Amino acid sequence: MSAARSIPLDTRVEDLCDWDRMCAVIADAELWWEPGTKVGYHAYTFGYIVGELLRRATGKPISQLLYEEIGVPLGIADEIYFGMPVEQHARLARLEDAPAPEAAEGGGEPAVDPDLPMFRSAPMVTFPTAALGNRTDVLAADIPAGGKTTARAMARMYAALLGEVDGVRLLGSEQVDAATALSSSGTDEIFGVPTAWGLGYAIGGLSGELTEAGRAVFGVGGAGGTFAYADRARGIGFALAKNRLTHDFASSQKVIDVVEEELG
Numbered sequence: 001m002s003a004a005r006s007i008p009l010d011t012r013v014e015d016l017c018d019w020d021r022m023c024a025v026i027a028d029a030e031l032w033w034e035p036g037t038k039v040g041y042h043a044y045t046f047g048y049i050v051g052e053l054l055r056r057a058t059g060k061p062i063s064q065l066l067y068e069e070i071g072v073p074l075g076i077a078d079e080i081y082f083g084m085p086v087e088q089h090a091r092l093a094r095l096e097d098a099p100a101p102e103a104a105e106g107g108g109e110p111a112v113d114p115d116l117p118m119f120r121s122a123p124m125v126t127f128p129t130a131a132l133g134n135r136t137d138v139l140a141a142d143i144p145a146g147g148k149t150t151a152r153a154m155a156r157m158y159a160a161l162l163g164e165v166d167g168v169r170l171l172g173s174e175q176v177d178a179a180t181a182l183s184s185s186g187t188d189e190i191f192g193v194p195t196a197w198g199l200g201y202a203i204g205g206l207s208g209e210l211t212e213a214g215r216a217v218f219g220v221g222g223a224g225g226t227f228a229y230a231d232r233a234r235g236i237g238f239a240l241a242k243n244r245l246t247h248d249f250a251s252s253q254k255v256i257d258v259v260e261e262e263l264g
Helices: 020-026 047-058 062-072 088-091 135-141 151-162 173-180 248-261
Strands: 184-187 196-197 215-220 227-231 236-240
Touching: 020 047, 047 062, 088 135, 151 227, 151 236, 236 248
Parallel strands: none
Antiparallel strands: 184 196, 215 227, 227 236
16 A cells, blocks of 8 residues: 655645655655554545656656657657647646536535645645636646647557557566556555556546456546546546636546446
């Protein structure tokens, strides 16, 4: 199981765009629990940790590796980015926030427990909103928790984990087995919900069910209700990208239901 680290609560959005600074503060952060004893979602830290390991091993930043190892081979180099060149930003759909869900009683915004661990994992200014996602500096920076991509590119990437896509396969079957085997599970210490993970991939799809069919599904949800995954049993890669940010995955679930009904 993971050993979560938070980013400092005085972190600014500008800090997220500074790769060396973020890697340094994460390296200095104290673990929240003994490694292997609990599991918690790494909203920001996981990406910087993995990206820095890759940079030290290859000498290349994560955006360059994404371009060379995934984007170019799969023909999606102009559709998938971490840091996106400023001159390309006009191609992006502008994000907007969906209205907050109403409280069950009395109207207004629903009550949120201010003591939730998620509010200690990062400062509120770094939580996903349209204003954050539309910032030029954020779009241009290597922030591995915030890709800029099309649904086609994500689906193609996941499909290339399962088999060849126009002659390109990203991982062999044994590597996929290793990456998607259940590595940690339990109640997520950040969000307080049941969770199951392989090596970087969530297991079980949106339902998180660890049935035989559920274990064949691996992927990750994104801010605002986006979702992408591979289904080994059905042999498909799926992705839904949204520019209207919601607090749930209802839209993704509706489309997934249609796809699965068609496939049987």
